[in-house]
Amino acid sequence: MMELHILGTASARPTSTRSVSGSVFSCPEGLVIIDSGEGFQMRYARQRSRMKRQKEPSLLRPNRIVAVALTHGHLDHTWGLLPFLQTLSLDGRQQPLFVYGPTSPEILDRLEADGIDASMPEQTASAELLNQYRAWFALGGTSTRLGYDVRWLLGHPQSGRWVEFVHDATTLAWYDSMPQPEGFTTFRMDSIPTLHSVPSCAWQFSRKERKGSFDREKAALAGLSQKERKNLSEGIDVEHGSGEVLRASQFRGPSKPALSMVVSGDTAEQSIQPKAPVTVLVHEATFLNDTADKATQHLHSTAAGAARTAAHCKAQHLVLTHFSARLRDADDALAEAKEVLGQTCAVATANDGDRVRIDEDGNAILLKASESGWVQHNLTHH
Ligand SMILES: [Zn+2]
Ligand SMILES: [Zn+2]
Secondary structure, rough: EEEEEOOOOEEOOOOOOOOOOOOEEEEEOOEEEEEEEEEHHHHHHHHHHHHOOOOOOOOOOHHHEEEEOOOOOHHHOOHHHHHHHHHHHHOOOOOEEEEEEOOOOOHHHHHHHHOOOOOOOOOOOOOOOHHHHHHHOOOOOOHHHOOOOOOEEEEEOOEEEEEEEOOOOEEEEEEEEOOOOOOOOOOHHHHHHHHOOOOOOOEEEEOOOOOOOOOOHHHHHHHOHHHHHHHHEEEEEEEEEOEEEOOHHHHHHHOOEEEEEEEEEOOOOOOOOOOOOOEEEEEEEEEEEOHHHHHHHHHHEEEHHHHHHHHHHHHHHOEEEEEEOOOOHHHHHOOOOOOOOHHOOOEEEEEOOOOEEEEEEEEEEEEEEEOOOOEEEEEOOO
């Protein structure tokens, strides 16, 4: 099972009902925060209390957070990070936290050549994440000052070259592939290159296809010894009685399909190259067709563009978010995306507080936030 709590569905300018970007990915191996715009920690706290009121399991508790994954450096995606890290510190956090963000190969080259205090290329955007990391270190964002280990990482999604700011950001450690967050073993996360006015990426969370579980009842009914049962459960065929061969596969339930969710940040319409088949794509849809020129100019997507991207990466479901404050009704975005997708891919729009869930069998469900909890919508093809 995996689930995404979408806690901000506005673009850079919030509205009275939509906040700036910030989501929480949840799986049995932990939580990953994807972007944390202004006020993120309030929205996270509110979602937790909403869950509590509905008597849902406390899967959003902060000690399950293993990582923060930034999609890019624009402030509507990052400005809430440091206060959030400081709250985790006040809560007495002990376990390490990975922070990932994309940067350019030029910045990595500078860091590699000149070390941690390297100057940045002249044309660097003010929202460059290295700029922000340095500001956050100066403002108390180091492991010693926070009281828990923050593993600050910057990388280039296209090449897989990553650098970590270690020892309270006094030295650098280099990687030729992105380190996985602690505790991720059956799940993994990958950065997927996207196209925006600053270095950017989407994040893909995936779980491989899994063997079905051992059918204890069937084994018990077959009157097998403990040793035979053990072998079968470990995938070893056994010879039972007078030469009858029992195949381990006969004692397995159906296998669980591979699951994956891709969460984009801001990006122009383009062909994303996912690392695994995409069950759900959560994609920005800042503009509508009538402002498509703005989308092109600012390297954002229209709802139709998001739909074309979904079709191109063969996503089974698409959820639209990151709406311009000018958008009156998200149904307009929905209609334009549907026109592109037809029957090939189910599409929905997100509001703040909505949850997107993929169950063990690969079914996607949208849980729409309402006054009294969540209302379930099957993301089926219609
Ligand atoms: Zn944005
Ligand atoms: Zn942006």
